[in-house]
Structure formats: C-alpha cells, structure tokens
C-alpha cells in the first residue's frame with residue numbers, strides 16, 4: 001500500500017480548516033484529485049477512501065483511465081486541460097466536467113459530440129494576463145460566454161484559472177488573482193470557481209473556490 005490514504009486524509013483536514021477559517025461549509029468545496037501521470041492503483045486507493053472526483057489533463061489519458069477503471073461506476077471524471085478539437089470526442093464520452101473552455105470551437109464540438117446528460121463546463125480565464133498562458137483574456141469572456149451559453153449539450157457552471165507562478169511563488173501571491181476571478185464570476189452570474197492546486201488551495205478556498213484541483217498533495221510527485 002502507498003500512503004495515499006494518509007495524504008488524502010491530511011488534505012481533507014486542510015480543506016476543512018480553510019473552510020472553517022473562511023466561515024464556509026465544508027460541503028461547499030469539492031476536492032478534485034488530479035491523477036495525471038499517476039498509476040491506476042493509486043486512483044483505486046483514493047477511491048477506496050471515498051474520493052469520487054478525479055481530474056486528468058490529457059484527453060487520451062482520460063479515455064484510457066476511464067476504460068481501465070470502468071468498474072468504479074460512480075467515479076466522476078473531470079477534464080482539466082486544454083483540448084484540440086480532434087480530441088474532444090474522448091472528453092464528450094468520458095467526462096462529467098470540462099474545466100478548460102477557452103474557444104468557442106472546442107465548446108461547439110463538445111456540445112455536438114455529447115450524448116446523454118449535458119456536460120458541466122468552466123470557462124478558463126487567463127487571469128494574470130500572461131502571454132504564454134491558456135485561457136481567454138478577461139476582455140474576451142463576455143463574448144465567449146454569450147457564444148457558449150446557447151449550446152444545447154453543455155452547461156456553463158463557472159470559471160477556472162491558474163494564476164501566475166513566478167520562481168519566488170508563495171501562496172499569498174495567488175490571492176488577488178483568485179479574488180479577481182470571483183468578482184468576474186459574480187458579475188457574470190456564474191456560481192462555481194475552479195481554482196487552487198497543491199501550491200495554494202487553502203488561499204483559493206478563502207477566496208471562494210468551489211472546486212480545488214489537487215494532485216501532488218494527494219498522490220505524491222508525478223513520475
């Protein structure tokens with residue numbers, strides 16, 4: 001056995017402590033276990049501890065993982081990485097959530113390919129305005145939302161962001177970006193905020209995260 005059970009328990013404690021500090025109900029934060037590049041066995045161990053939400057970055061990895069773990073029937077897969085339109089089909093089939101809508105083309109294809117229940121999606125925002133970053137710029141979000149909202153087989157539930165991480169990063173540096181994302185979501189009338197990783201999930205909870213995406217704190221360093 002690995003130490004995933006102990007690590008997961010520790011992360012849950014930290015989530016609960018951050019919620020208490022922020023005066024929030026612990027049920028208002030969904031812990032998403034980011035399993036990218038981790039072996040299937042570790043995902044099974046986390047599942048055995050009651051974890052149900054898991055995230056993968058790459059569409060083919062998500063497809064393979066969902067197949068390998070198809071016996072875990074109530075698991076929820078979250079696609080959290082940018083998508084090329086030719087990979088959308090894997091997400092349409094396997095995922096319950098997609099966190100990285102940043103172009104109308106990808107959203108349109110996802111809606112076209114989706115069968116059954118609509119998929120819940122987040123618009124990914126380039127909240128730090130970085131040149132190299134994925135996500136739609138803050139000045140493009142209204143147009144993107146207007147284009148994506150009418151699509152029949154997806155439901156826009158919130159915003160997602162990865163704040164800048166300079167070499168001297170400390171969690172407090174993310175706070176103004178998390179706060180800006182919350183203000184933006186409020187203005188748009190979107191209830192969910194996907195923000196915070198191993199580096200800064202407690203600050204994200206204090207600033208209103210409804211989903212935190214945590215990988216290494218649960219599974220250890222990626223191979």
Ligand SMILES: *Cc1c(COP(=O)(O)O)cnc(C)c1O
Pocket residue numbers: 034036057080081162196197198199213214215216217
């Ligand atoms: C990898 C990844 C995470 C998790 O990062 P950790 O540092 O392992 O917690 C969260 N969100 C996205 C988009 C990622 O790619």
